[in-house]
Amino acid sequence: MANVFANKDVFKDTFQTRVEQIYGVKFEESTPHQRYFTLGTLVREYISSNWIETNEAIVEGKHKQVYYFSMEFLMGRLLTNNIMNLGIRPVIEEAMNELAIDLNELERIEADAGLGNGGLGRLAACFMDSIASLGLPGHGNGLRYRYGFFEQKIIDGYQVEIPDKWLQRGYVWEVRKSNESVEIPFYGHVQIENVDGKEVYKHVPAEYVRAVPYDVPVVGDVANNNKTVNTLRLWSSEPTENKYPDHISAVEYEKDVRNISEFLYPDDSTIEGKILRLKQQYFFVAAGVRWAVRQHKEVYGTLNNFHEKNVLHINDTHPALIVPELMRILIDEEGYGWDQAWEITQHSCAYTNHTILAEALEKWPVDLFQPLLPRIYMITEEINRRYCLKLLELYPNQPEKVAELAIIGYNQVRMAHLAIVGSFSINGVAQLHTDILTHIEMKDFYQMYPDRFNNKTNGITHRRWLLHCNPELTKLLDKEIGTGYHTNTFELAKLEDKLHDERVQKEIMNMKYARKQALANRIEREQGVKLDPNSIFDIQVKRLHAYKRQLLNAMHIMYLYNRLKEDEQFRANFHPQSFIFGAKAASGYYFAKKVIKLINSIAQKVNNDPETSNLLKVVFVENYNVTYAELIMPAADLSEQISTASKEASGTGNMKFMMNGAMTIGTLDGANVEIHELVGDENSFIFGLNADEVNDYQQNGGYNPWNLYHTDVRIRRVLDQLVNGFLTPDKEEFRDIFNAVTHNGDEYFVLKDFDAYVRAQEAANQAYKNRKKWTEMSMINIARSGKFSSDRTIQEYADQIWHLEKLKF
Known part of the structure; x- marks a missing residue:
């Protein structure tokens, strides 16, 4: 079969003809879905010869x-992945531009x-x-x-x-x-x-x-x-x-x-x-x-x-x-x-x-x-x-x-x-x-x-989680350190040579702003919540499970809201922060579904309070999936990796965020340990019990969450707000969450790590104010993320x- 992607003219002619042959309509009258499906068919046919050759090579x-x-x-979505890995995207893009078709729109059609x-x-x-x-x-x-x-x-x-x-x-x-x-x-x-x-x-x-x-x-x-x-x-x-x-x-x-x-x-x-x-x-x-x-x-x-x-x-x-x-x-x-x-x-x-x-x-x-x-x-x-x-x-x-x-x-x-x-x-x-x-x-x-x-x-495939999902950063890296990192991610280390280059720093800041704006646009369009791209984008996206502790994040937001309402000095010193969650809870997982309701109730409260809404925003994005993640990962300033130490096997979201320049706020759990080894205390925000301490408490006892309830006024206030009608008229709505961290023993040490988490968050909020230093930290995270390519794994x-x-x- 002749190479239909040899150049833009051959592809353009073939594409138009095939749309008409497959669907029996004039090309001008064809729908975006018909065009997408025809493009996909042409790409799959193009793949076929290599597919056959691969199988023959294995046998021979x-x-x-x-x-x-x-x-x-x-x-x-595979259209994006395939045309990128095949190296035919430029030809397709050029032809589509001449046909006045937005290739991105066709890519979005794929489920x-x-x-x-x-x-x-x-x-x-x-x-x-x-x-x-x-x-x-x-x-x-x-x-x-x-x-x-x-x-x-x-x-x-x-x-x-x-x-x-x-x-x-x-x-x-x-x-x-x-x-x-x-x-x-x-x-x-x-x-x-x-x-x-x-x-x-x-x-x-x-x-x-x-x-x-x-x-x-x-x-x-x-x-x-x-x-x-x-x-x-x-x-x-x-x-x-x-x-x-x-x-x-x-x-x-x-x-x-x-x-x-x-x-x-x-x-x-x-x-x-x-x-x-x-x-x-x-x-x-x-x-x-x-x-x-x-x-x-x-x-x-x-x-x-x-x-x-x-x-x-x-x-x-x-x-x-x-x-x-x-x-x-x-x-x-x-x-x-x-x-x-x-x-x-x-x-x-x-x-x-x-x-x-x-x-x-x-x-x-x-x-x-x-x-x-x-x-x-x-x-x-x-x-x-x-x-x-x-x-x-x-x-x-x-x-x-x-x-x-x-x-x-x-x-x-x-x-x-x-x-x-x-x-x-x-x-x-x-x-x-x-x-x-x-x-x-x-x-x-x-x-x-x-x-x-x-x-x-x-590891993660940097082809999808950097080259495809972050075009601004890819373009910047190509210009500053060459394209060797496309095939060997350890070459990202070259970015560290530019650490104090103010021009590169400025471009990193512009990249992050553009990615934050793109995410903010989608959130406002779909959910009506307007986020300020100048605020800290603090993001926790992963499966919803008690050990991943979305609850700890939610309780901290409630504490922040209380403090912003009452402490003028704190309010004056606080950099605006946008908390973004994305997660699905298994349909039969009652507790996880309650946490989703809690986060949305908090969002309802804080987003609509004129006293705090310019400082604090909360959004739970609907139907988090791979395609949404491609928009979210490059937009993060803070990557929430706060599972109870010893419970998360590895995590891979932590790697995607790191490769796109976000700082990890997390426990020493899973691959966070290896991220921390690479970037150090000065380029991450590590807090909480470590795995040995968690295992020691679990085997030998000695932790009583009621002690913290009675001695830490912040914790008591937040927990009481779960069950006193502060968030919803139904005081029993969040009773099971209250019970989970009190009567039921706080299995995942949410209260135990609360104070350490608050302090880590305060450190991150203050660090963000020095944008030059923050950008250097971001560059170090990008430069040292090469280890986490799935090619290495x-x-x-x-x-x-x-x-x-x-x-x-």
Whole structure:
């Protein structure tokens, strides 16, 4: 196919012709959506030749490859990403200008692919981008959710969830591959037959579900002559092509089938919800492992060397069933004995742990797991039996210890234990997180398998989170330090040479002002709140969870409001500050939804008070997602990273803010520790308990929040205002929040860290007044952020865990 992006004239002619051919309308009468879809189609067709070449290069070079299994891939809009990574944006932009079409408007038409919720999914997306951009052979494997997490509306201050119909108008990037569909079995029983004196196990399912793959190209950056296009394979659940099950009606069966890939994270507070969640996990794991096995056998004809040529990467515990599923294929379908099958399996799987919170380490009741996946349960049981025999050797006469460390214990299947025992590598995602895993949370496993544990600090793709989302800063950096940082982010360090250059400082200030104005414009347009770009933009955007402590931020704003109202000297000395929140609370997470209501009630109060509204503004942005984040990250002056120390595995928002010149106000938690090591006390605002102190309180007690309530008048006043009608006429509206930090023991140390947070905020507010010094601090954060590129992270995975080599075309 001729290169339609060879120059603007060729592209312009092709584009106009294709719009008319596809939609049967004159180009002048076509809609923006028709133009967007045609542009996307042309780009995808252009990608195809490199996509084919990549797959051929993997096969011909007999390359080892990674399959990255994740329940979430929060990709964001791909048109922008693809035309940038392909290097064809200038040609398209020039042609569109001549056609009087705003390319940005076409980009805005694309729906955010609803394939994730928070940091886990966005990290997977950054990793996919980096794997391709580094020219490595690696593919994503996930679920094609028909509806995303949800679209968030704020009505009367409350979160209201609306289905996220991201697929409603089609998805231009996906290619349906019906011919590669597989049938996934559920329920039924296991038959044991004797064949030539050997026991053979056969799962006789009660029902099948068809897994249909939709492939999305993942385009690497063309820099360094890279032509890699990897595959993100998303599985959709459809009715079987076999016989329908007997035990339920066809209508009920079809509804159950659709449900598997209908919603991200179905509510698992009910038995039905738990079964659906487990079904989802096995469904995409079984389909993805078969894909990897089939690809391998087509090249090598045997699975003897499967582990030498493939890594099945378990991203968090959700895909842990890879371990028994690969065992099932090797034993039941390929005829391997247990020991050889286990050798291959254990050397094929690698596991990333993303959490320290016990409730996030999944456990499934045996009486739910066993009937749904009878053969998988049988294999898991045998893995557990053999593993427990080894535990008994290590811990003789300690049955409680064996039960605690077992894969199946107290009538539950523990997915994290399954992933640890079945993998050759287990990694945390920030140095502090890995230290907590190896010394506290998974200490016993670390003592058993010290060589398996390692750290891989997370990163972000600077292509999206700097080059694309901050054009002003990109242009400035290109001019001042060259473009080498586009492919090697450590070259951002060159900016430090310009630290005292007043001209560069002025341009940094102008960049930040422009980005703040762009965000303020959207907020005013959509929510009617007018923010002053000269105020400090203090931003906390992330999933809403008690440990992330949006509540601490909200309580501080209430304290500020009280003080601004009453203390004239404080008011005269206070630099105006705009507090911006963005977050979705899981639909069943009652406490988190109450915090959203609280923030909006505070906003209502302070924004409408003429005494303070020019000094203090609060806004909760509606429906925070990847595309909104692209506008928010470059606009921040202060990056709120205030989780309880020891609770956040890493965080990646902290890295995006840092790379765009925001100062971190945060605890020594997750990757904040490494940010702080790089920039020091003088270029960040660190406060609060550290991880050791938090762990000490949790293990040994000694903290009583009522002491602070009774001795700190600021805390008592703010807490009383939650329940005395100050914010809403309904005095009980925020009673549960009051109780959480008092009667219920303040699990996340909100009150304990309150004073330290107030002092850190005061220091930041005063520091901002010296704009020259603040700009230098901002430049240091940008210059030292190179470590946090996902290219660095992925190179470490490739060198130290996956052992991949760069593709040669």
